Amino acid sequence: MPVSERIYVSDADAQSATDLETLRMGRHLVDDLGSRFPGKRKRAIASIRKHAMMSPVSMMPLLLRFLEHTDPEIRSIADQLVEEMIGTPKGEQALIECLFSAHHVVSLNAAELLEKKGLGGEKFREICTSSEKLFAKCKALEIYTADIKDLFIDSIALYKKKAVEQATENIVLAHDLLQDRLEWNENLKRYITDVLRLSPQLSQSGVSMDNIQASLKTIAGSLKTRDYKETRDLVEGKKMEAAIGSELSSVFSFISKRMKGAKIDSQSQISDEDKWIFESMKKLAGEIKASLSNDGKVEAMRSVYSFVAQELAGRYLEHVAKRIEKGDARAAAAAGSAMLGMTKILALVLPNVASELYDDSLKALVGKEDLDDADWPNLLSDLKGLKP
Numbered sequence: 001m002p003v004s005e006r007i008y009v010s011d012a013d014a015q016s017a018t019d020l021e022t023l024r025m026g027r028h029l030v031d032d033l034g035s036r037f038p039g040k041r042k043r044a045i046a047s048i049r050k051h052a053m054m055s056p057v058s059m060m061p062l063l064l065r066f067l068e069h070t071d072p073e074i075r076s077i078a079d080q081l082v083e084e085m086i087g088t089p090k091g092e093q094a095l096i097e098c099l100f101s102a103h104h105v106v107s108l109n110a111a112e113l114l115e116k117k118g119l120g121g122e123k124f125r126e127i128c129t130s131s132e133k134l135f136a137k138c139k140a141l142e143i144y145t146a147d148i149k150d151l152f153i154d155s156i157a158l159y160k161k162k163a164v165e166q167a168t169e170n171i172v173l174a175h176d177l178l179q180d181r182l183e184w185n186e187n188l189k190r191y192i193t194d195v196l197r198l199s200p201q202l203s204q205s206g207v208s209m210d211n212i213q214a215s216l217k218t219i220a221g222s223l224k225t226r227d228y229k230e231t232r233d234l235v236e237g238k239k240m241e242a243a244i245g246s247e248l249s250s251v252f253s254f255i256s257k258r259m260k261g262a263k264i265d266s267q268s269q270i271s272d273e274d275k276w277i278f279e280s281m282k283k284l285a286g287e288i289k290a291s292l293s294n295d296g297k298v299e300a301m302r303s304v305y306s307f308v309a310q311e312l313a314g315r316y317l318e319h320v321a322k323r324i325e326k327g328d329a330r331a332a333a334a335a336g337s338a339m340l341g342m343t344k345i346l347a348l349v350l351p352n353v354a355s356e357l358y359d360d361s362l363k364a365l366v367g368k369e370d371l372d373d374a375d376w377p378n379l380l381s382d383l384k385g386l387k388p
Contacts, residue, residue, distance in 0.1 A: 007149055007153065008156050011097050013101050013103065015057045016058045019058035022051065025048060025059075025062065026062050029062070029074075033045070033066075033077050033078075034071055049081070052081070052085055052091070056085055056088075056090045056091050057093075059085070059094075060091070061098050061101055061106045063081050063082050063085070064082065064105065064106045064109040065103070067082065067109050068109070095110050096159065096160055098110035099124070099125055099128075107125060108125075110125075111125040119162060119164050124159055124164070124171065127175050134179065134182065135148075138181065141185055143182065144181075145178065145181070148174050150239070151239065152171065154238075155167050155170040158246075163245070170242065177234075237297060237298045237301060240305055241301065244301060244304055244305050244308060244346070245350075247305070247309060248308055248343075248357055249360070250313075251317060252360075252361040252362070254321065255320070255335045255336075256339075256361055256365070258321055258332075259324065262329075262332050262333075263366075264336035264337065264362065265336070266366075266374065266375040266376060266377045268337055269333075269378075270378070271334065274331070274338075275379060277316050277338050278337075278338070281307075282380065285345050285386060287303040288300045304349060304350075321335075337378075338377075340377055341377045344374070344376055344380070348386055354371060358374070
């Protein structure tokens, strides 16, 4: 079994290995926390807390290692300090970073704690570790994996943002693609072996051995140069899906905070200065429909991402946010309708992402249980017949 290749090097490993104060504490932690003198223990705990606030990513791996210590009192203190740390945003992010540590105990304990927090740490760690072993096998066999590495790294980035469902879906896909590539490689090698074994019979039958040798050379070369276009498209689609979800989630959060819980009414009257965004959405819907009719889902997603980044988050967001903050009720109504309309259009190409966005950001404001139940905004009513 090849040694796992570290596709992603955790900041927790890098910082804990170079932070001099953390290294110093690590050397004396057992003596300090296990001391018979209460004052020495208290000073050690105070020092740990202080440094944990300054550098949580370097301190978290150290404390996670001591959760396995044989001394129950040291375990108890380490457990208490870890709980205190993960109760803060930076401490929780440090715990997430520890999930990807090369240190087995650190990674395992981080996974268990993240599992308890509902972040699926154990499953994600298992797939991540297995994928790294597959990457190592592919490297040993000189199988191309750069495209899958991109998806793997993006999956970790999504998990670090706590987009657990999307992250897990993507890393499972990366794992499956690696297995498929190894299987294809093995089948191709078996085919070459079979042809070579049958070469004498083929030669006696009058088959040109020069042609066979040329074919085998081409096949052998394809093990290293095969064009994985389908995989590239699939990976690009997954990366685009994650980018769209992340961008829209940020936009919706930005608008929703400024709406201060105001209800979204699809029948709201929209002022003339906001109508352009809805006309742009109609154009986007047309582009999506045209792309999907030609099996161009990735192209449809490119159109969505371009619109979200340039039109919605670029031109519209800052303009409408200022008006909402000044108390412009019609601007708030327009922004709410724009969010709803964008989510309905997104459902044409990414229904799962659209449904998740609706549940997270719009359900309470619209008052309908499902996105399908919500009416299209007035200015987009002629899109009602469009289906995913």
